[in-house]
Amino acid sequence: MPEISVKDIKMVDLASQYQRLKSEIDGAMQKVIEETTFISGPAVKQFSTNLERYLNVNHVIPCANGTDALQIALMALPLTAGDEIITSAFTFIATAEVIALLGLKPVFVDVDPNTFNIDVECVKKAITQKTKVILPVHIFGQCSDMEAIMEIANENKLFVVEDTAQAIGAKYTFKNGDQKTAGTIGDIGTTSFFPSKNLGCFGDGGALMTNNIELASKSKEISNHGSKVRYYHDVVGINSRLDSLQAAILNEKLKHLDDFSSRRNTAASYYDKELGSVKELQIPSRAKNSTHVFHQYTLKVLNGKRDELKKHLEEKGIPAMVYYPVPLHQQNVFKSTMLAQKLPVSELLASQVLSLPMHTELTNDQLAYICSQIKDFFNK
Numbered sequence: 001m002p003e004i005s006v007k008d009i010k011m012v013d014l015a016s017q018y019q020r021l022k023s024e025i026d027g028a029m030q031k032v033i034e035e036t037t038f039i040s041g042p043a044v045k046q047f048s049t050n051l052e053r054y055l056n057v058n059h060v061i062p063c064a065n066g067t068d069a070l071q072i073a074l075m076a077l078p079l080t081a082g083d084e085i086i087t088s089a090f091t092f093i094a095t096a097e098v099i100a101l102l103g104l105k106p107v108f109v110d111v112d113p114n115t116f117n118i119d120v121e122c123v124k125k126a127i128t129q130k131t132k133v134i135l136p137v138h139i140f141g142q143c144s145d146m147e148a149i150m151e152i153a154n155e156n157k158l159f160v161v162e163d164t165a166q167a168i169g170a171k172y173t174f175k176n177g178d179q180k181t182a183g184t185i186g187d188i189g190t191t192s193f194f195p196s197k198n199l200g201c202f203g204d205g206g207a208l209m210t211n212n213i214e215l216a217s218k219s220k221e222i223s224n225h226g227s228k229v230r231y232y233h234d235v236v237g238i239n240s241r242l243d244s245l246q247a248a249i250l251n252e253k254l255k256h257l258d259d260f261s262s263r264r265n266t267a268a269s270y271y272d273k274e275l276g277s278v279k280e281l282q283i284p285s286r287a288k289n290s291t292h293v294f295h296q297y298t299l300k301v302l303n304g305k306r307d308e309l310k311k312h313l314e315e316k317g318i319p320a321m322v323y324y325p326v327p328l329h330q331q332n333v334f335k336s337t338m339l340a341q342k343l344p345v346s347e348l349l350a351s352q353v354l355s356l357p358m359h360t361e362l363t364n365d366q367l368a369y370i371c372s373q374i375k376d377f378f379n380k
């Protein structure tokens with residue numbers, strides 16, 4: 001095996017991706033700088049249109065980050081303090097933070113042990129008179145069981161907000177063969193363009209997507225100080241815009257998003273093939289009706305040695321991360337305000353999961369080195 005410079009292996013290699021796309025991205029940024037159209041410039045409008053086309057959705061509303069997108073989505077819906085939002089316990093804090101911030105009540109439910117996505121049977125059991133929204137998170141890059149979630153929502157007259165921060169570009173297939181992109185199935189979808197996300201900009205960025213014109217218009221108004229006409233304000237809003245520079249970068253990177261997804265899938269297949277036979281590991285399961293865009297490649301370490309494996313890899317120059325070490329119902333911020341709750345799958349996952357380096361620039365030599373170090377650890 002050729003010598004690998006271990007410093008080259010990163011969880012996410014933004015530098016190498018930039019080098020590969022440098023001329024396009026630099027050109028797009030230079031144009032914004034010369035036009036000095038930094039806020040709400042033509043690049044932002046162009047990006048909305050491009051992403052609408054890519055996702056096959058009627059409205060994309062860009063905003064400042066993925067957390068704001070969630071907040072705006074919940075502000076746009078007719079909710080009042082105390083309303084309950086059912087969401088996954090196994091996700092990033094942003095999902096639940098905005099619920100609490102708006103005086104709404106996050107109701108955490110458990111996830112499927114194989115896909116790590118919200119468990120629809122648990123969703124059903126958590127519905128009360130106060131439930132207004134189901135907020136599935138398409139975790140690690142594949143869609144939640146959206147057909148079942150939409151059925152539950154329709155039966156109970158609930159809204160559905162999809163947190164698509166990790167799954168932009170994933171496609172969900174319904175039983176009748178219809179296919180929709182992640183984020184465009186429920187009432188509103190939200191996403192993030194944080195640099196390490198599958199479609200990342202060079203700072204913070206986010207967007208909402210919807211086919212509902214009223215929700216689109218309300219979201220746009222809220223993101224712009226509650227204003228439709230400049231200096232006239234009808235509702236309480238926030239200041240949440242996507243910078244034109246970020247939009248210009250995203251316009252270039254969006255052209256490559258399918259290629260990014262395919263590169264991630266190639267790396268995932270390599271890991272699967274090499275690690276599938278290691279009996280102490282479970283490789284990622286594929287959800288039955290969704291494509292996977294591999295925001296993360298997340299193993300389950302079944303023999304209790306997750307932390308030791310992580311340390312071993314780090315000693316060999318291989319980063320590996322635990323997403324997520326503490327499920328949300330056990331976080332200090334929520335623990336104190338909620339009744340003690342047991343979510344056994346999320347709790348077990350927190351002790352088993354390990355995400356390996358996953359990005360668009362992984363080489364076969366790097367993948368071979370990573371896999372051989374993992375196998376060495378278990379063969380010791």
Ligand SMILES: *Cc1c(COP(=O)(O)O)cnc(C)c1O
Nearest residue numbers: 065066067092094095165192194
């Ligand atoms: C990254 C992320 C967010 C938040 O996005 P930001 O742009 O960082 O605010 C929300 N939900 C999930 C699941 C995420 O991974």
